[in-house]
Amino acid sequence: MPSPRRLRPSEGTAPAPGASPVQVALDELGTPLRDVTFVVVDLETTGGRPGDDAITEIGAVKVRGGEVLGEFQTLVDPGGPVPPFIQVLTGITTSMLVGAPTIAQVLPGFLEFARGSVLVAHNAPFDVGFLRAAAARCDRAWPGFQVVDTVRLARRVVLRDEAPNHKLSTLAALFGAVETPNHRALADARATVDVLHALLGRLAPLGVTHLEDLATATDPVPADVRRRSGLADGLPDAPGVYLFRGPREEVLYVGVSTTSLRRRVRSYFTSSEKRGRMTEMVRLAVRVDPVVCASPLEARVRELRLIAEHAPRYNRRSRSPERMPWVRLTDEPFPRLSVVRDVREGAAHIGPFASRALAQQAVDALHATFPVRQCTGRLPAQPAPGAHACVLAEVGRCGAPCVGGQDVAGYAPVAEAVREAMTGDPRDVARAHAARIRTLATQERFEEAAGVRDRLTAFVRGAARAQRHARAATCRELGAARRTDEGGWELVLVRHGRLAGTAVVDRRTDPLPVVASLRAGGEHVTPPVAPATAAHPEETDLVLAWLEQPGVRLVVLDGEWSSPARSAQAVRDAAAAVTLDLVAPRAPLLDDAPPSTATASRRTA
Structure with missing residues (x-):
């Protein structure tokens, strides 16, 4: 039975002092060019x-490691006369081709000769284009060879002061090829072999030593960056997290790969990486430390935790989850809305939001819907002497509790409506904004309508996130299982919205004992103050998205796992439909059917 994996805030990524070196398999390093x-x-x-x-x-x-393994040469009947200028250029006349095999007879033999190899040609699009067209005419599937173009390689390493151009004859003379190109196929192929070997010799100091490097050798990548591609050597071909470390062991960047760490890290040394700051980071890096993970979910979660722990200077997201703002309805005699950094027990919250600007848009959406007070000070139960009302009271947007226009009992229904919109049914906010959007659209005031749409979107997203997170925060323990593509099980243990453990078992292993091991050895998690969970908000989002996949089964449940049918999550998609179709009459989110609650049942794997 495989050992369960317990997730901690971070794991050591460097080998322990004195640890024995491990021989890395060739398939982890890639294929050396000498073996291609x-x-x-x-x-x-x-x-x-x-x-x-x-x-x-x-x-x-056919060559490998500098040794010629075989040659293939044949004339081909083109099915018609050879143009005079081609006869002069190549020396191949129409009479020479009489009785020669047709391409339909030749092509199978050539494809067999080249099977399993990398095709090389000088100006490869020309030669490969003719071969592919011939295969199509013969109703044969093209094998999809990896192709190397020596013209493109030459443009990378042969400078103008060495050669006036990159023609085969010029390069053959430059590199002292044994065979002189003469526009006959086999002679030109032999000359190209010598050119290829000379080019590979020039590319090796630039870090092009493996087949995987050769595939991107013509990329416009700085030489000093390509030379650092060795940092990817030895990384496993498995999902996980990688940490680029600088000369003082500092973590420069944390990234994730859900399939292959080696391939993902190699991509930083090719032209597929176009971010300038990443090129700067690669130039500073001296080592890449891998953390192999059992599943893509674990890899993504570990990435978030390591970014939060190390705050690498080249990571731009998820560095400071404690700074993500919330919107709070304060707990006082006359509650008000406030943008805050923490969650307090006894108050209603929505969020967290990616920025303070989005949080303020959600506040504006609630202010536009309900006559809740907008002053920022705490009001006493009895108005202070000399207090005066603001302009909102004059226009009917506030009941003026500051001057006694509303007492605590009279203000309570307003506060309760706001609380219900934040923590329960948000349809009042959706209705008000949908109506306003239609009015503005009818008047062709589309910029203002877009602003109203943005306020509604920010509110609904913040409310939906808080409601979903609150469900996870209050659930003490949840174990779930999902079938893998190989027929085994991916097992996940969640406590208060935090991934506490994960394991993957094959199809021959009973998953229930592994679930029991996960529960016994999973990370202890302190209960948070809902709706905040015990994890990074993005981690909880990842866990919830995994749990909501088709085919996920609940195995263990300690707590409630339910969602009201009229929650903000249920309204979110419908609200988007209303705001996109600005003149729609009524959307499902505005219907008046009685609310219901959907509760997840407990099922065994």
Whole structure:
């Protein structure tokens, strides 16, 4: 039975002092170029258009590690005469091709000769284009070879002061090729072999030593960045988290791969990485530490925790979850709305929000719907002598409790309506804003309508997040299982919205004993103040998204796991539909059917 994995705030990522070195498998390092079989091919044709012209000769040389393994050469009957200028260029005449095999007879033999190899050609789009067109005419599937173009490699490492151009004849002379190109297929292929080896020799100091490097060798990547691609050597081909470390062991950047750590880290040394700050980070890095994870969910969660722990300077998101703002309805005689940084027991909250601006938009949405007071000071139960009302009271947007216009009992229904919209049914806010949007759209005041839409969107998202998180925060323990693609089980233990443990078992292993081990060894989690969970808000979002996937089964449940049918989450999509269709009459979120509650049942895997 596999050991369950207990998640902690962080795990050591560097090898312990004195630990024995581990021999890294070749498949983890990639395929060294000396072990790659190349088939260098050259064609002669009747013209330059693969769809209209035909192949007249194929020449190919198979090499590996500098050794020639075999050669392939044949003339090909093009099915018609060879144009005079082609006869002059190549020396191949129409009479020479009489009785030669057709491409339908030649192609299977060539594909067998090249099977499992990397195709190389000088100006590869030309040669490969003709071969693909021939395969299509012969109703044969093209094998999808990896292709290397020596012209593109030469442009990378051969400078203008060395050679005036990158023609095959020029490069062959530059590198002292044994065979001189003469526009005959086999001779040109042999010359290209020597050019290829010379180019690979120049690319090696730039960090191009493996087949995976060669695939991106023509990328416009600075040489000093490509040379650091060795930082990816030895990383496992498994999901997990990687930490780029600087010269003082500081964590520069934390990233995640849900499939292969090695492939993901290698991408930082190719042209697929276009962020300038990442190039700067790679230049500073001296090591990459991997943390292998059992599943993509665990990898994403560990990334968030490590970013929060180390606050790497090159990570821009998820660095300070404690700074994410909430909207609170205060707990006082005359409650008011406030943007805050923490959650307090006994008060209603929505959020957390990604920014203070979004939190303020949610506050504005509630202010636009309910006549709740907007002054910022705490009001006594009895108005202070000399108090005076603000302009909101004059326009009917506030009951003026500050001057006795409302007492505590009279203000209570207003506060209760706001509380219900925040923690329960938000349809009053949705109705008010939908009506306002339609009015503004009818008057063609679309910019103002967009502002109203943004306020509604911010409120509904914040309310939905708080309600979903509150459900997770109050659930003491939840165990769930999901089938893997291989037929096993991915097991997850959640406590108060925090991932407390995870494991993956194969199809031959009974998952229930592993669930019991997870419960016994899972991380102890202190109950939070709801709706805040015991985890980074984004971690709780990841866990909830995983739990809501089709096919997830609840195995253990200690607490309630339910959602009201008229919650903010239920309204969110409908609200988006209303705001997109500005002249829609009534959407489902505005219907007046009685509310109901949907509760998750307990099921065993």
